[in-house]
Amino acid sequence: MADDDRTLTTRQGHPVQDNQNQRTVGSRGPATLENYHFLEKISHFDRERIPERVVHARGFVAYGEFEATGQIGDEPASTYTRAKLFQTAGKKTPLAIRFSTVIGGRDSSEAARDPRGFAVKFYTEDGNWDLVGNNLAIFFIRDAIKFPDVIHSLKPDPVTFRQEPNRILDFMSQTPESMHMLTHLFSPRGIPATYRHMEGFGVNTYKMVNAAGETVLVKYHWIPRQGVASLTEEEAAKVQGQELGSASKDLYEAIERGDYPQWDLYVQLMEDHDHPELDWDPLDDTKIWPEDQFPLRRVGTMTLNENVKDFHNENEQIAMGTGVLVDGLDFSDDKMLVGRTFSYSDTQRYRVGPNYLQLPVNSPKGRAGKVYTNQRGGEMSYGVDTAPGQNPHVNYEPSIHNGLHEAEKQPYHAPQISGRLTRSDLDRTNDYLQARGRYNTMNDWERDELINVLGAMMAESERDVQERMLWHMFMVHDDYGQRIGEVIGMTAEDVKHLKPLPRQQLSEAELERLAHLG
Ligand code: HEM
Numbered sequence: 001m002a003d004d005d006r007t008l009t010t011r012q013g014h015p016v017q018d019n020q021n022q023r024t025v026g027s028r029g030p031a032t033l034e035n036y037h038f039l040e041k042i043s044h045f046d047r048e049r050i051p052e053r054v055v056h057a058r059g060f061v062a063y064g065e066f067e068a069t070g071q072i073g074d075e076p077a078s079t080y081t082r083a084k085l086f087q088t089a090g091k092k093t094p095l096a097i098r099f100s101t102v103i104g105g106r107d108s109s110e111a112a113r114d115p116r117g118f119a120v121k122f123y124t125e126d127g128n129w130d131l132v133g134n135n136l137a138i139f140f141i142r143d144a145i146k147f148p149d150v151i152h153s154l155k156p157d158p159v160t161f162r163q164e165p166n167r168i169l170d171f172m173s174q175t176p177e178s179m180h181m182l183t184h185l186f187s188p189r190g191i192p193a194t195y196r197h198m199e200g201f202g203v204n205t206y207k208m209v210n211a212a213g214e215t216v217l218v219k220y221h222w223i224p225r226q227g228v229a230s231l232t233e234e235e236a237a238k239v240q241g242q243e244l245g246s247a248s249k250d251l252y253e254a255i256e257r258g259d260y261p262q263w264d265l266y267v268q269l270m271e272d273h274d275h276p277e278l279d280w281d282p283l284d285d286t287k288i289w290p291e292d293q294f295p296l297r298r299v300g301t302m303t304l305n306e307n308v309k310d311f312h313n314e315n316e317q318i319a320m321g322t323g324v325l326v327d328g329l330d331f332s333d334d335k336m337l338v339g340r341t342f343s344y345s346d347t348q349r350y351r352v353g354p355n356y357l358q359l360p361v362n363s364p365k366g367r368a369g370k371v372y373t374n375q376r377g378g379e380m381s382y383g384v385d386t387a388p389g390q391n392p393h394v395n396y397e398p399s400i401h402n403g404l405h406e407a408e409k410q411p412y413h414a415p416q417i418s419g420r421l422t423r424s425d426l427d428r429t430n431d432y433l434q435a436r437g438r439y440n441t442m443n444d445w446e447r448d449e450l451i452n453v454l455g456a457m458m459a460e461s462e463r464d465v466q467e468r469m470l471w472h473m474f475m476v477h478d479d480y481g482q483r484i485g486e487v488i489g490m491t492a493e494d495v496k497h498l499k500p501l502p503r504q505q506l507s508e509a510e511l512e513r514l515a516h517l518g
Contacts (some may be wrong), residue, residue, distance in 0.1 A: 006206055008190065009147075009332065010036065010037050010040050010041075010473075011040060011044075012036075012040075012151065013516075014036075015346065016036070016037055018228065019037075022035055022038050022466065023035040023038070024254065024394070035211045035315070036482075038188045038203075039241060039427070041147050048312075049157050050316060050317070051350070051351050052105060052106045052351060053100075053292065053318075053347070053351065054347060055102050055103070055108045055149075055151055056100040056101070056102055056117045056119075057101075057104065057105050057108070058100060058101050058104055058105065058106050058107070058108050058110065059098045059099055059100030059101070059117060059248075059249035059315060060099055060195070060247070060251055060252070060308075060315060060320055061095070061096055061097065061098045061308045061314050061361075062097055062099065062251060062252075062255055062304045062307060062308070063094070063095065063097075063304065063305070063306035063307075063308075064095055064098050064302055064304035064306065064334040065092045065093060065094050065095060065123060065261070065302070065303075065305070066085065066092065066095050066265070066302045066304055067090060067091070067092050067300055067302055067303070068085060068087070068088060068089065068090070068091045068092075068093075068299065069087050069089055069240055069298060069299060069300050069301075069518055070086070070087060070089030070091070071089070071297075071298070072086070072267060072269070072297050072299050072304040073295070073296075073297025073298060074174065074297075075297075076382050077299065078210060078211065079210065080208045080210055080216050080218075080269065081208035081210055081328040081329065082210055082211045082327065082328040082410070083124075083125055083126075083129075083208070083326055083327065083328030083329050084124060084125055084326070084327075084328070085122060085124045085125070085126075085129070085326070086299055086300070086328075091121050092126050093125075093366075093367060093442035094122075094158045094359060095120055095121060095122045095302065096123075096318060097118070097119065097120045097302075097304060097320055098115065098117065098119045098120045098173075098320065099116060099117060099118060099119075099195040099247065099248075099329075100117035100119070100313065100463050101114045101115075101116060101117070101136075101237075102114050102115050102116075102117065102154075103154050103155055103163070104367055105153075105246075106161075107244065108244065109240040109246075109457075110232060110240075110244065110245055110246050110247035110248060111236040111239040111246050111247070112140040112191070112193060112236070112240070112242040112258070113185065113186070113190040113233070113236070113453070114190070114191075115134045115135060115184055115185065115190075115192050116134060116192055116195065116198055116247075117132075117133075117134060117135075118133045118134055118135055118199075118200030118201070118222060119131070119132040119133065119320045120132075120133075120200075120302070120320075121320050121324075121362075123364060123365035123366055125328050125366040125367060126326040126327055126366060126367075127364045127366055127367070128324050128326075128362075128364050128366075128395055129324060129325060129326045130320040130321055130322065130330065131202055131220055132220070132320050132321060132322050132340075132344070133199060133200050133201050133202045133203055133220065134183065134200070134203055135189075135192055135198040135199055135200060135201070136184050136189065136190075136201065136203075137184075137199075137203065137221075137288050138180055138181050138184065138201075138285060138286050138287065138288060138434075139180040139181055139202040139203055139285045139286060139336065140172070140175065140177070140286070140501070141175065141177060141178065141286070141336070142177055142283075142284050142285050142286050142335060142336055142425075142426065143335045143336065143339070143344070143425070144335060144336050144339015144340060145335075145339065146157070146175070147339065147343070149171060150175070153168050153170065153172070154168055155165050165457040165460040165461050166457070166460065166461045166465060168456065168457070169207060169318070169458060169466075169469055170461075170462075170463045170465050171224045172469070173468035174466050174468070174470065174501065176432070176472060176475075176501065176504060177209060177284075177286045177431045178286070179431055179432060179435045179472050179473075179475075179476055180286050180287070180431070180434050180435040180438065181286065182439050182454070183435045183439060183450065183476070183480075184438060185245075185476075186342075186449075186450050186453045186454040187234060187438075187442060187446045187447075187449060187450045188230035188231065188445075188446050188449050188495050189230055189452075189508075190230075190444075191230055191231040191233070191235075191236045191470065192229070192231075192247070193229035193230055193231050193429070194229070194230075194246070194247050194250040194374070195223065195247045195248075195250065195251045196250060196251060196261040197224060197226050197227060197228055197229035197230075198224065198228060199221065199222055199223055199224060199228060200220075200221070200222030200263065201219070201220065201221055201222070202219055202220030202221075202301070203219075203285050204216050204219070204285050204322065204332075204334045204337040204340070205285070205332045205334045205337065206218050206219075206220070206221060206247060206281055206325075206329060206331065206332055206334075206337070207272060207284055207329070207330040207331065207332050207413070207415045208267075208269075208328065208329060208330070208331065209327075209328055209330050211329075211410075211411065211480065212411055213410075213411030213412055213413050213414075214413075215272040215330065215413050215415075216269045216270065216271060216272055217269065217271070217272050217332055218267050218269055218270075219266070219267065219268045219289055220265065220266075220267055220295075221265070221266040221267070221296060222263040222264070222265055222302070223263060223264050223266060223296075224258045224261065224262070224263050225261075225262040225263065225264065225301075226261055226262075227236070232449055232452055233449065240501040242459055247285075251304075252307055254305065254500040255304060255305065255306065255307050256285060260302075260303050260304055260305045261300070261303075261304050262301055262302065262303045263302045263333055264298055264300070264301050264302075265298070265299050265300050265301070265302060266296035266298050267296075267297055268289045268291070268294040268295070268296060268297070269294065269297065270282055270289065272415075274385075279430050279507065280428050280429075280430050280433070280434070281426045281427070281428050281435065283332055283333055283334040283335070283426065284334075284428075284429075285334060285336050285337075285424055285433075286431065286436055287430075301436045313359070313360075313361065314361045315357050317352050317356070317358075317362070318361045318362060319344070319345075319348040319352055319356050319362050320344065321340070321341065321343075321345050321348065322340045322341045322344060322345025322347060323341040323344065324340075327410060328449045330386065330413055334426075337517060346483060349403065353378075353379050353380050354379055354380075355380050355381050355382060356381060357371075357376050357380065358380075358382045369441045370387070371385045372385050372387040372390070372404050373385040373404075374395045374396055374397055374403075374404060376395050382401060383424065385413055387404060388400060389402060390403065390404060391403060394498070412471075417505050425503070425505070427505075428507070429504075429505055429507070430436045430509070430510065431506075432475045432476045432505050432510060432512075432513070433473070433510075434479050435476045435477075439476060439477045439479075439480050440477070451480075451483045451484060451487060452467040453489070454484060455483075455484050455486075455487025455488060456487070458470070458484060458487070458488050459487060459488050464491065466488055467490070467494060467495050467498060468495075469484075470484060470485055470488070470490055470494070470495050470500065471495040471498045473485075474492055474495065474517055475510065475513055475514070475517070478492075492517060492518075495517075496517065496518055500514070
């Protein structure tokens with residue numbers, strides 16, 4: 001067969017002689033059922049889609065590399081972590097990134113007001129590391145058990161299938177920890193102009209572990225060298241009137257023309273304990289770590305320089321999760337992080353299949369792509385992970401007959417944990433404090449946009465939801481409450497009768513504000 005032979009075949013390798021006509025009795029039919037080529041073609045087409053992601057369904061993948069500085073800020077990276085990808089200046093690690101929107105379906109608008117996913121898969125020499133983040137530094141909730149609720153409130157109504165302001169604000173108004181996130185999301189930061197012009201954040205609190213097994217708490221930040229740009233509601237309406245996939249298009253075209261986007265990766269560090277001196281908890285993902293107290297320290301740069309070859313194989317089937325860490329990086333007890341870590345691989349075993357890690361986009365490329373496990377079988381098993389020289393009969397460990405063996409033990413990070421089993425919120429909730437800080441530091445036009453957009457949404461809600469939302473706005477800032485009140489025709493007088501929510505534990509500062517509201 002010539003090298004340039006492009007003869008169409010079935011997946012069984014049979015050359016296809018007629019791809020235009022089914023096999024029929026005479027030219028007018030009826031059709032026959034033994035027509036293998038026709039059946040294979042149609043039945044494969046019937047199965048072309050896999051379930052879309054339950055969140056972050058619309059997204060776009062690109063490839064690139066991460067170049068380490070060898071430092072964490074001014075200090076050698078090894079002071080804080082033994083993760084190999086950070087150790088040496090100039091060390092390059094290949095990566096895949098998937099940007100996404102959260103709430104809309106697979107064909108929805110990329111100019112919607114929505115957080116954006118910022119998920120990076122580093123193919124390190126020690127196996128994969130997934131840093132699954134968003135473009136906003138914080139989140140709506142701080143306990144994973146509330147995730148299905150917050151997402152249900154934001155997704156379309158199960159009856160009308162419309163995204164309903166009243167459902168969203170009903171949930172949020174009963175969830176005071178969401179006020180900080182809402183203040184970000186309804187500002188222009190809630191609609192990034194493109195994927196290239198947005199920041200990325202790990203959001204949850206992780207740990208780094210050094211060679212001695214010592215740990216620090218860490219938060220991750222990606223800062224775009226292209227700058228940050230956002231759209232107003234009006235600009236976004238124009239963009240999505242023309243093009244639903246505006247952000248994917250922008251990224252794909254930039255990479256095609258060689259205009260490679262770059263982000264610097266920074267970390268914030270904190271000693272690994274509960275920091276009673278702070279009036280918020282370092283494990284609370286509704287809080288930022290102020291940069292004047294916890295400075296940003298640069299660790300490297302990411303460059304995106306390659307596009308996907310096939311959207312389905314590389315975008316729909318890529319699977320990332322917070323459980324995927326390498327030696328030198330670790331989890332904290334952040335209750336969102338722990339819940340997320342279960343959820344991602346659970347959904348991927350359902351969405352892509354139990355052997356999703358055998359697919360090229362998910363399989364590790366480090367250690368020259370070597371994966372040696374004793375896992376066998378399962379739907380769509382494609383290969384057997386045996387090591388060279390491994391006895392193929394020995395798919396268990398330990399064995400004295402040439403089986404796989406464990407890696408060398410590293411000093412282990414083994415925190416002492418004690419406490420009563422309980423169901424309770426964190427002690428230092430302070431849900432209004434940082435929303436207030438954010439409101440204060442916005443530019444005038446950003447604040448105007450926040451008031452108009454959130455006010456318009458509140459105007460579509462029922463009176464009891466409006467009242468509770470407005471009460472929270474006043475708890476954040478007088479000006480915030482007054483201006484939103486003007487949009488919906490209410491004042492502080494209209495919400496004075498409300499008491500804190502039954503589950504709310506107000507801090508001293510918050511009790512003072514409550515007294516101030518009268
Ligand atoms: C995707 C669960 C919070 C960022 C997903 C998926 C699930 C999920 C089930 C779909 C994964 C897939 O089908 O491959 C959760 C749960 C959360 C949570 C249970 C809270 C407990 C967060 C937070 C962030 C985040 C706080 C931001 C830091 C992402 C991103 C994706 C994603 C970026 C898309 C990954 C991709 O592009 O493939 N999440 N999530 N999630 N989540 Fe979360």
